[in-house]
Amino acid sequence: MEDSAQMPDLPPPPPLRISPQTALFLDFDGTLVDIADHPDEVVVARSLPGLIEALSRRLEGKLALVSGRSLEALEAMLGPIDVAMAGSHGGEFRPAGGGEVHPLADPLPGAVVETLSRFAEANGGLLVEPKPFSVAVHYRRHPDAKAGLLACAGQVAEERGLKMKHGKQVVELVMPGSDKGSAVSRFMDLAEFAGTSPLFVGDDVTDEDAFRAVSDFGGTGVLVGPMRKTAASWRLPDVVAVHDWLSRALAEDVPE
Numbered sequence: 001m002e003d004s005a006q007m008p009d010l011p012p013p014p015p016l017r018i019s020p021q022t023a024l025f026l027d028f029d030g031t032l033v034d035i036a037d038h039p040d041e042v043v044v045a046r047s048l049p050g051l052i053e054a055l056s057r058r059l060e061g062k063l064a065l066v067s068g069r070s071l072e073a074l075e076a077m078l079g080p081i082d083v084a085m086a087g088s089h090g091g092e093f094r095p096a097g098g099g100e101v102h103p104l105a106d107p108l109p110g111a112v113v114e115t116l117s118r119f120a121e122a123n124g125g126l127l128v129e130p131k132p133f134s135v136a137v138h139y140r141r142h143p144d145a146k147a148g149l150l151a152c153a154g155q156v157a158e159e160r161g162l163k164m165k166h167g168k169q170v171v172e173l174v175m176p177g178s179d180k181g182s183a184v185s186r187f188m189d190l191a192e193f194a195g196t197s198p199l200f201v202g203d204d205v206t207d208e209d210a211f212r213a214v215s216d217f218g219g220t221g222v223l224v225g226p227m228r229k230t231a232a233s234w235r236l237p238d239v240v241a242v243h244d245w246l247s248r249a250l251a252e253d254v255p256e
């Protein structure tokens with residue numbers, strides 16, 4: 001991995017402008033909520049669901065959450081908010097306006113979860129998080145299991161033709177074709193997103209597919225967290241800075 005100390009830093013993004021050309025894609029963990037030890041322990045700021053909904057309204061629906069979590073988990077965290085969302089790393093997709101959930105991939109075979117669960121159990125009880133179109137195995141509480149987990153998941157991925165993603169202390173297997181870049185492209189096909197210049201805000205390496213996708217549509221990525229090799233062009237240091245940047249857009253955009 002490249003040494004981030006050698007890398008020139010990225011500037012902060014300019015103020016977010018609410019305009020007919022703005023589309024906004026937001027990652028969840030590490031971007032809108034701080035990373036916690038366990039996926040169920042993240043603290044959702046009381047103001048967050050309202051902030052997301054207000055921005056979506058001002059952007060006339062041109063806002064989507066694009067997460068590695070399942071849509072069900074996102075809704076459990078945020079409550080019943082009416083915004084577009086893609087979950088399971090782009091395996092499932094739901095437009096705003098009470099739209100139905102559309103699968104963008106085939107469901108993950110149950111045998112994959114079983115194999116990884118056996119590994120998890122034999123290695124101190126790693127947390128296994130099955131989702132409709134992917135499965136995550138967390139080693140945050142068992143860092144010594146990382147190498148074995150990567151080997152086991154890599155073998156299953158090869159045998160089954162799955163994609164392996166290595167996020168923050170987590171190894172995930174996803175159905176082929178589902179990544180955050182395809183989720184962004186799927187949203188950009190919708191009439192309300194057409195002709196916009198999309199922004200994607202995310203922290204993890206799994207967000208890099210989305211940074212590349214928005215740039216293909218003439219947009220830009222905002223990396224959240226410390227500097228690293230990235231396809232994003234701007235950087236915000238942390239979750240608090242993301243909330244400030246988003247809130248300022250609402251405060252400065254006073255509808256006539």
Ligand SMILES: O=P(O)(O)OC[C@H]1O[C@H](O[C@H]2O[C@H](CO)[C@@H](O)[C@H](O)[C@H]2O)[C@H](O)[C@@H](O)[C@@H]1O
Nearest residue numbers: 028029035036037038039067068069168169170
């Ligand atoms: O795409 P995201 O919305 O950023 O989701 C990525 C994964 O986030 C969750 O795991 C991560 O956050 C947990 C809570 O802070 C943390 O304990 C874990 O170590 C992180 O990897 C989620 O559990 C996964 O399903 C998502 O894919």
